Amino acid sequence: MNEERIVIVEGITDKKKLNKVLKDPVEIICTHGTLGVERMEELILDNNLDHRPVFILVDEDDSGYKLRKQLTEELPHALHIYIDKAFREVAATPEPELARALLSRHFNVKPIYLI
Numbered sequence: 001m002n003e004e005r006i007v008i009v010e011g012i013t014d015k016k017k018l019n020k021v022l023k024d025p026v027e028i029i030c031t032h033g034t035l036g037v038e039r040m041e042e043l044i045l046d047n048n049l050d051h052r053p054v055f056i057l058v059d060e061d062d063s064g065y066k067l068r069k070q071l072t073e074e075l076p077h078a079l080h081i082y083i084d085k086a087f088r089e090v091a092a093t094p095e096p097e098l099a100r101a102l103l104s105r106h107f108n109v110k111p112i113y114l115i
Helices: 012-021 037-046 062-074 096-102
Strands: 006-008 027-030 052-058
Touching: 006 012, 012 027, 012 096, 037 052, 052 062
Parallel strands: 006 027, 006 052
Antiparallel strands: none
């Protein structure tokens, strides 16, 4: 069984932002918005999400809330990472702020962002 952690984000700009801040390589999946039943099943099966530590990091807006709710129902073991509502989008969150959010879930981040 693969114990590799995986982070689920909404878009490619979120993924790029995370990769910029993370010190260690972490698998990151983009959903590109909310998922239909078929795409959700595909996502879970293709990535073995039922048997891996899953982290959900989505925007603090209506589509993000909807996606978080949907993922929580399908992956009740998933842990959540939250950004400050003031930034609304993961991609718009300043790197030091994002680094603190990731650190709270024990991800290794680049020290440059721990100011």
